[in-house]
Amino acid sequence: MRAPLSWLREFVDIDLEPEALAERLTLLGMEVRGIERRGLAWQNVVVGELLSVEKHPNADRLSLTTVTLGAGEPLSIVCGATNIAPGQRVPVALPGAVLPGDRRIERTEKMGVVSNGMLCSGDELELTADGDGILILAPDTPLGVPLAELYGDVIFDIDVKPNRGDALSIVGLAREVAAITGSAVRMPSFEVVESGPDVADRLTVDVIDAALCPRFVGRWVSGVRVGPSPEHVQMRLLAAGVRPISNVVDASNYVMIELGKPIHTFDGSRVERGHLVVRTASSGERLVTLDHVDRALDPDTLLIADDHGPLAIAGVMGGAASEVTDATTDVIIESAIFDPVSIRRTAFHHALRSEASLRFEKGQECRLARLGADRAAALVAAWAGGSVARGRVDTAPDEPGEDRVRFRPARVARILGADLPREAQVDLLARVGIAVASPAGAADAKVDLVIAAGSKPRTVQVPAAATLEAVVPSWRRDLAIEADIIEELARVNGYDRIPSTLPATALPLFRPSPLALRDVVRHSLAGFGLREVVTHALVSPDHLARWSWSAPPAPADGEGRIDGTPITVTNPLSADHAVLRQDLVGGLVDTVVLNRRRGRDDLALFEIGKGYGRVADAPHEWWRLGFALAGAFDPPSWNRPRRAADLGDAKGVLDALCATLGLDGPEYTALATEAALHPGQAVTVLARTADGTVGLSGVVGAIHPAAAAAWDERAEGTILAEISIRGLSGGVPSVPRGVNPSRFPSVERDLAIVVGAGETAGRVEAVIRASAGALLRSVELFDVYAGAPLGRDERSLAFRIVFGTDERTLADDEVEAAVGAISAAIIDAGGRIRS
Amino acid sequence: MDLADIIRDLGALETSTLAAISAAPDTPALDGIDVEVLGKKGALTGILRGIGALAADDRPRVGAVANTVRGAIEAALAARRAELGAAELTERLARERIDVTLPGRPLRRGSLHPSIEAMTQIAEIFEQFGFVVHESPEIEDDLTNFQMLNIPPDHPARDLWDTLYVDIPGHLLRTHTSPGQIRVMQAMKPPIRALLPGRCFRYESVDASHGFEFFQVEGLMVDEGVTLADMKGLLDEFARAMFGDGKKTRFRPGYYPFTEPSVAFDVECLVCGGPGCPACGRSGWMTILGAGMVHPVVLQYGGLDPERYQGFAFGMGPERISMLKHGITDLRLFMENDVRFLEPFR
Numbered sequence A: 001m002r003a004p005l006s007w008l009r010e011f012v013d014i015d016l017e018p019e020a021l022a023e024r025l026t027l028l029g030m031e032v033r034g035i036e037r038r039g040l041a042w043q044n045v046v047v048g049e050l051l052s053v054e055k056h057p058n059a060d061r062l063s064l065t066t067v068t069l070g071a072g073e074p075l076s077i078v079c080g081a082t083n084i085a086p087g088q089r090v091p092v093a094l095p096g097a098v099l100p101g102d103r104r105i106e107r108t109e110k111m112g113v114v115s116n117g118m119l120c121s122g123d124e125l126e127l128t129a130d131g132d133g134i135l136i137l138a139p140d141t142p143l144g145v146p147l148a149e150l151y152g153d154v155i156f157d158i159d160v161k162p163n164r165g166d167a168l169s170i171v172g173l174a175r176e177v178a179a180i181t182g183s184a185v186r187m188p189s190f191e192v193v194e195s196g197p198d199v200a201d202r203l204t205v206d207v208i209d210a211a212l213c214p215r216f217v218g219r220w221v222s223g224v225r226v227g228p229s230p231e232h233v234q235m236r237l238l239a240a241g242v243r244p245i246s247n248v249v250d251a252s253n254y255v256m257i258e259l260g261k262p263i264h265t266f267d268g269s270r271v272e273r274g275h276l277v278v279r280t281a282s283s284g285e286r287l288v289t290l291d292h293v294d295r296a297l298d299p300d301t302l303l304i305a306d307d308h309g310p311l312a313i314a315g316v317m318g319g320a321a322s323e324v325t326d327a328t329t330d331v332i333i334e335s336a337i338f339d340p341v342s343i344r345r346t347a348f349h350h351a352l353r354s355e356a357s358l359r360f361e362k363g364q365e366c367r368l369a370r371l372g373a374d375r376a377a378a379l380v381a382a383w384a385g386g387s388v389a390r391g392r393v394d395t396a397p398d399e400p401g402e403d404r405v406r407f408r409p410a411r412v413a414r415i416l417g418a419d420l421p422r423e424a425q426v427d428l429l430a431r432v433g434i435a436v437a438s439p440a441g442a443a444d445a446k447v448d449l450v451i452a453a454g455s456k457p458r459t460v461q462v463p464a465a466a467t468l469e470a471v472v473p474s475w476r477r478d479l480a481i482e483a484d485i486i487e488e489l490a491r492v493n494g495y496d497r498i499p500s501t502l503p504a505t506a507l508p509l510f511r512p513s514p515l516a517l518r519d520v521v522r523h524s525l526a527g528f529g530l531r532e533v534v535t536h537a538l539v540s541p542d543h544l545a546r547w548s549w550s551a552p553p554a555p556a557d558g559e560g561r562i563d564g565t566p567i568t569v570t571n572p573l574s575a576d577h578a579v580l581r582q583d584l585v586g587g588l589v590d591t592v593v594l595n596r597r598r599g600r601d602d603l604a605l606f607e608i609g610k611g612y613g614r615v616a617d618a619p620h621e622w623w624r625l626g627f628a629l630a631g632a633f634d635p636p637s638w639n640r641p642r643r644a645a646d647l648g649d650a651k652g653v654l655d656a657l658c659a660t661l662g663l664d665g666p667e668y669t670a671l672a673t674e675a676a677l678h679p680g681q682a683v684t685v686l687a688r689t690a691d692g693t694v695g696l697s698g699v700v701g702a703i704h705p706a707a708a709a710a711w712d713e714r715a716e717g718t719i720l721a722e723i724s725i726r727g728l729s730g731g732v733p734s735v736p737r738g739v740n741p742s743r744f745p746s747v748e749r750d751l752a753i754v755v756g757a758g759e760t761a762g763r764v765e766a767v768i769r770a771s772a773g774a775l776l777r778s779v780e781l782f783d784v785y786a787g788a789p790l791g792r793d794e795r796s797l798a799f800r801i802v803f804g805t806d807e808r809t810l811a812d813d814e815v816e817a818a819v820g821a822i823s824a825a826i827i828d829a830g831g832r833i834r835s
Numbered sequence B: 001m002d003l004a005d006i007i008r009d010l011g012a013l014e015t016s017t018l019a020a021i022s023a024a025p026d027t028p029a030l031d032g033i034d035v036e037v038l039g040k041k042g043a044l045t046g047i048l049r050g051i052g053a054l055a056a057d058d059r060p061r062v063g064a065v066a067n068t069v070r071g072a073i074e075a076a077l078a079a080r081r082a083e084l085g086a087a088e089l090t091e092r093l094a095r096e097r098i099d100v101t102l103p104g105r106p107l108r109r110g111s112l113h114p115s116i117e118a119m120t121q122i123a124e125i126f127e128q129f130g131f132v133v134h135e136s137p138e139i140e141d142d143l144t145n146f147q148m149l150n151i152p153p154d155h156p157a158r159d160l161w162d163t164l165y166v167d168i169p170g171h172l173l174r175t176h177t178s179p180g181q182i183r184v185m186q187a188m189k190p191p192i193r194a195l196l197p198g199r200c201f202r203y204e205s206v207d208a209s210h211g212f213e214f215f216q217v218e219g220l221m222v223d224e225g226v227t228l229a230d231m232k233g234l235l236d237e238f239a240r241a242m243f244g245d246g247k248k249t250r251f252r253p254g255y256y257p258f259t260e261p262s263v264a265f266d267v268e269c270l271v272c273g274g275p276g277c278p279a280c281g282r283s284g285w286m287t288i289l290g291a292g293m294v295h296p297v298v299l300q301y302g303g304l305d306p307e308r309y310q311g312f313a314f315g316m317g318p319e320r321i322s323m324l325k326h327g328i329t330d331l332r333l334f335m336e337n338d339v340r341f342l343e344p345f346r
């Protein structure tokens, strides 16, 4: 809400500097988001009168003018606008002026003629939105006076919270100012000079559904002359951010800003027999609204209609056919109260949320229907002439009395933790117009006190003596329960007056953090050199189709399965973010591509995040770790050649991660069927805890060249992994077991095993482990060799095998027996030992 | 051989050996002399072999001379050894000199994402005050995300949370972590001190300070007698822990349907320190979180009696905290994941 200081001052005295007032308003809950100084940028801009306007001797499109400022020599000024004529008063920017946007005005030469300044458009001054021509001021505007003196103002941009619809008005904000300064609020005049016939002879109103329109007040003004509003009205509306249109329309907008009461005006001649009907739309009805859109009306839409059909969408937008135009002579003023929910739904339905509908949505006090009608009628008559018919049409003239809200002064202090005596509470409430009454009746009587309302109401019985009754002004529809009064007291008192203490209440029981295991994984991976990223959960349908696992690996024990149909956003911001992801690698691939586009080729990224699916109409979420290695894993340098990351690096990361998590060394199984991954460079991974539960499970492999080519060639060669880890969704790290190091030396034997083309290192290692016997401590591949003197398809795999026991030093023959058993098993399996 | 011959031979051996030692060019030459002269089959032993022919009275004399000679030779050997060793070490060190200005072999350095790190840090601070971390679903139902938080359907306050809806009836992407308040209250009994971090979604155009996906951390403390003053004290401590000592803070009225009274919590501008600058909208303050006393309706939906229990809730954006703390000026950077942005957060 834009509130000009000059307008506020009409209703309340203000001595505070604008900054101080802004701070006080903010501390009262009316947050001032900005202070605009209108006119600050008009230094050296004064009012001048055009004496002559002639063609520029050297330029067809320019005019040469002489301008008087009232005193001194007339100035010669070159101007490009076409709307100027002698006798007009205009804003003149003199040399040295600095206009909005830091535009400096100097004495210049334009096409051979000296120009001593510039004539300004309203747009150049940010005074009006009109940039097409010079701003023509009223003929009685004083000459030579700085523009800032005439039109300068301070405008507060105030964030009015949704519960304070009453403060979406200058009068409402003036009440808040009064709460700060302690001064009184002056209300505008609601006096209407009536003449001529009774309004009932001109205007009749039938409200069909009183629940949707609890009150409709109408007035009739005859003989108006539609034209521009007085200049000061236009300026004031502009300052408040409303575009002036005509005196009649401006009057309705003026009342909306001033009182917060949206007013609609109809051309009386366009309403059949002056008979308005407030009803919901029938099926098939249509209305061309003010914005010239032909709209289909659904049966939920509340209408103002006449016998012929719809005239306006109630509270939201008028119809083009009954709009007040230059030809209008009779004006119907509509000042109604509508059901907030109905207005909100209709405004959303037609995507027509206006200043008017915003105010209706928040609910309006009943009294405003009458006040708004009177004020609007008076302003129309004042600005557009005409006579106001006697009386009002009013469908519900009874105005309810004030509401009373019971509260307990002791409870206020108990919630706030502040020592706020009863008398102080009474004084504070008085500052916002809330009177306080003591409950009637016997001292030991019990009364009902509402502590919760709305969809979960609650009333308690309390001793009457412990309560007070707040007499709530009709405009404060937000004050209904005790907690509302507590908040009112807190804000008027000021939060800085509430002490700052540390809680002295009981502590909750210990509960392990669900972040604990995630943090271990994050810190481990960062330690291994990977960089954590956070990518979007909302992705495009394309992305989802490309990056969904064709056969999702089983999850770790206790973790959610990748499951369900994709979940689609029904009102997406864009197609790029319209569905929820089911995987993490897609976002990682996109991050690789983005960084490579920006010249960073070597990337090691990970994300711990969720996938989402819909299982039997219920949402399902699961946690995963994803990582991507692209380009060199070890940073290349002068003493280390660049080497692109491969599956081995990814397995190294997983091996180390398993070690960190206390899982037994992971098993890898070739995976040739995953569409996103290279069929010859992908595996599933599975690691178990000592007790056999699955601690880690997932897929890892090089991106399929075809998948990379189809998505973005920059993704080529990326190693991708998506891993389920037991406890990622909220577990604690496992506890390591202690080890007593053996006092006896271990014995190492190296075996070079030659195998044929189809054999894998993993199978050979499995054969060694299966045949080595109880003395085996570890098996480690340390060399792979192919070439002469081996056969063409042969490879030699060199393993370092370590034997030992905690009980004694091994005898040579024990070791030899174990090696012999291994050799025999290798030969059985089709390999041979190379000596 | 008689005594005199042996004594003379010993003298000659000493003279020649000492000469050879001082002439030895390197440690191997010394080792050779050592073996030749003092070894089991060396010259000294050879001379002393003749001792058997001497009279028993003379033998101790020869022994004494031989020991003197041996001592002199050993001392000379040791001295020359030290001399040569020092030279050889000097020579080795010179030979092994490298260009120490060559760059090191770089380690790969990882980093931790600032959004998650901010959440973690917020959690750590509140854990010190007895808060425990909970999590709640990202795909929420309208009931928990709005209605149980005292935001009925078609309530104007819904404008504060532009919502992304999903194709599961009655469900949406949670617009805030506040529905976690309901879930925690329904699951736990007071005393409750809960912290709820997580991802949230809004129907919001992206700019330097808005995104459609972001994180939030919700806090909830409920028990008998938990006051607004307690909330002030706790949040002041939080600001001190997060931004350091001596930063001014300010509580002012805010508005949330699920708290009453509602407050906004400001910290003095970390850029200008108060006078006002573009970063703080010239106000001198930066809003870091919204909070308030839990609304009685919300307590009831949480299964708690609002006459007996009271407490406060707060919610903050870890990205915003991170931006203030690290001088980041554009929210979009957090989910863009340019590694140059991520690198400093090690």
Ligand SMILES: [Zn+2]
Residues within 6 Å of the ligand: B269, B270, B271, B272, B273, B274, B275, B276, B277, B278, B279, B280, B281, B282, B284, B285
């Ligand atoms: Zn600042």
